Amino acid sequence: MVEVSNGAAFEATKPISQNEAIKAISTRKLVVPAEKLEDQPHVFAYDLDAYRANLAKLRSAFAPHWHHATAVKTNPVAKIMKIGLVEGHGAECASIGEVIHSLKMGFAGPDIVYDSPCKTIPEIKYALDNKVMLNIDNLQELERVRAIVESMSPEQLEGCVIGLRINPLVGFGAVANLSVSTRKSKFGVLCPVGPSDAEKAEREPVLEALIKYDFINAVHVHTGSGGMTLSQMADGAAGAANIALEVNARRSEVQKKIHAIDIGGGLPVTWGGDPSPTYDEYAAVLREKAPSLFDGTTFTRVVTEMGAKNNCMYGIYASVVEVTKATEGGKIAMIHAGSDQFLRACYAPHMRKPFPPSVYTSDGEVKTGEIVDTDIAGPLCFAGDIVVAGASLPDVQVGDIVVLGEAGGNTSGMRTTHCSRRSPPIWGYERGDDGNGDGLNFVNLSKGTTFDEVLKAWD
Ligand SMILES: Cc1ncc(COP(=O)(O)O)c(C=O)c1O
Numbered sequence: 001m002v003e004v005s006n007g008a009a010f011e012a013t014k015p016i017s018q019n020e021a022i023k024a025i026s027t028r029k030l031v032v033p034a035e036k037l038e039d040q041p042h043v044f045a046y047d048l049d050a051y052r053a054n055l056a057k058l059r060s061a062f063a064p065h066w067h068h069a070t071a072v073k074t075n076p077v078a079k080i081m082k083i084g085l086v087e088g089h090g091a092e093c094a095s096i097g098e099v100i101h102s103l104k105m106g107f108a109g110p111d112i113v114y115d116s117p118c119k120t121i122p123e124i125k126y127a128l129d130n131k132v133m134l135n136i137d138n139l140q141e142l143e144r145v146r147a148i149v150e151s152m153s154p155e156q157l158e159g160c161v162i163g164l165r166i167n168p169l170v171g172f173g174a175v176a177n178l179s180v181s182t183r184k185s186k187f188g189v190l191c192p193v194g195p196s197d198a199e200k201a202e203r204e205p206v207l208e209a210l211i212k213y214d215f216i217n218a219v220h221v222h223t224g225s226g227g228m229t230l231s232q233m234a235d236g237a238a239g240a241a242n243i244a245l246e247v248n249a250r251r252s253e254v255q256k257k258i259h260a261i262d263i264g265g266g267l268p269v270t271w272g273g274d275p276s277p278t279y280d281e282y283a284a285v286l287r288e289k290a291p292s293l294f295d296g297t298t299f300t301r302v303v304t305e306m307g308a309k310n311n312c313m314y315g316i317y318a319s320v321v322e323v324t325k326a327t328e329g330g331k332i333a334m335i336h337a338g339s340d341q342f343l344r345a346c347y348a349p350h351m352r353k354p355f356p357p358s359v360y361t362s363d364g365e366v367k368t369g370e371i372v373d374t375d376i377a378g379p380l381c382f383a384g385d386i387v388v389a390g391a392s393l394p395d396v397q398v399g400d401i402v403v404l405g406e407a408g409g410n411t412s413g414m415r416t417t418h419c420s421r422r423s424p425p426i427w428g429y430e431r432g433d434d435g436n437g438d439g440l441n442f443v444n445l446s447k448g449t450t451f452d453e454v455l456k457a458w459d
Pocket of ligand 1: 071074092115222224225226264265266267305306307308309
């Protein structure tokens with residue numbers, strides 16, 4: 001196995017189908033029954049060419065002064081984040097741990113965005129010391145940052161991008177607990193962006209704070225994930241841009257101006273073939289609603305923070321079927337990951353569509369035959385550990401390989417250590433040659449976790 005290539009060939013070559021990937025996984029014996037205690041009979045696998053191609057589409061949809069940070073939480077695997085890094089992408093961090101991880105991966109401080117809604121004073125100082133873009137979440141934090149900024153020299157402050165996150169109140173999207181632009185939201189400073197007098201009156205104190213504190217040179221907004229409409233997202237972005245324009249107009253001649261807008265992530269993904277907006281479509285709506293984001297004059301940096309859209313479709317999960325059981329009206333097929341890797345699917349299935357499942361024989365051929373109503377269950381010790389319920393699948397047998405598609409984001413990055421289970425290895429594949437004769441190059445992206453690593457937390 002060789003290193004991740006630079007991906008130069010990805011556009012010229014044909015896409016790698018799931019069947020081709022599974023055959024290759026089988027050829028390389030990456031998903032085989034365990035022989036030793038430490039063996040892991042399951043993997044995540046990423047199509048690196050498709051991952052790169054998607055990032056290229058994102059870059060080409062927007063103007064050159066845009067900076068596309070990928071949300072680390074969606075998939076924190078360093079070798080995957082580094083694919084973005086070499087192409088000029090940044091890293092959006094929900095915690096100081098993710099900031100430390102991003103700096104270690106080699107992202108430059110200014111290409112990292114720190115967005116936690118609950119930061120300690122040392123965390124704020126750490127971000128500023130490293131020139132990480134800091135998005136202030138609330139007015140209490142604003143006072144903390146003001147005090148820190150006042151203690152810094154102009155040289156220390158030079159190059160720091162500090163934003164204020166507004167909540168533009170554009171409303172719920174399709175997924176309630178991913179919608180953060182409501183009056184109940186814990187994120188951002190309430191700042192309605194509509195034209196009514198009541199909305200103007202409500203946003204005035206926010207504007208006044210922004211006008212007064214000219215160390216704030218950015219406005220941040222993220223309205224929600226996976227279910228917001230393009231119009232809602234673009235209204236939020238346009239609201240942020242308009243607020244910045246008004247603040248700039250009302251700041252005095254000697255005050256610094258807002259030059260950066262961060263429009264967050266949230267572009268929905270195409271679960272199970274559902275139509276979902278492309279980057280080009282999003283860009284078109286944004287150009288119409290927020291043209292100031294595109295000319296590169298007032299706002300010399302526009303940041304995006306895509307997570308799901310940059311990851312979910314490019315990863316699959318494959319497991320040996322360890323156990324099958326007849327159940328009322330069908331069958332249960334038990335695989336090696338459940339709610340420990342697929343938290344949302346098991347605990348909050350309304351948050352996403354089920355992973356599209358398929359079955360392969362142990363030598364990587366598509367399984368055919370009688371269709372059986374099948375629950376794909378995880379190995380954890382509780383009844384709700386069902387990853388996909390009621391799937392219509394060819395009769396699954398012990399030793400077959402069950403594959404879950406659309407598993408590349410908000411899966412292993414959300415893993416739990418419930419039942420002290422380890423995480424499986426993660427592989428990447430791309431067109432190339434690792435000596436297996438099938439025109440693919442497989443690269444290990446993560447070894448998974450060991451018993452020692454998992455159990456250390458309980459010592
Ligand atoms: C502030 C912020 N930015 C970006 C993201 C990524 O969102 P998505 O995965 O929907 O693109 C999130 C998700 O929770 C977020 O909270």
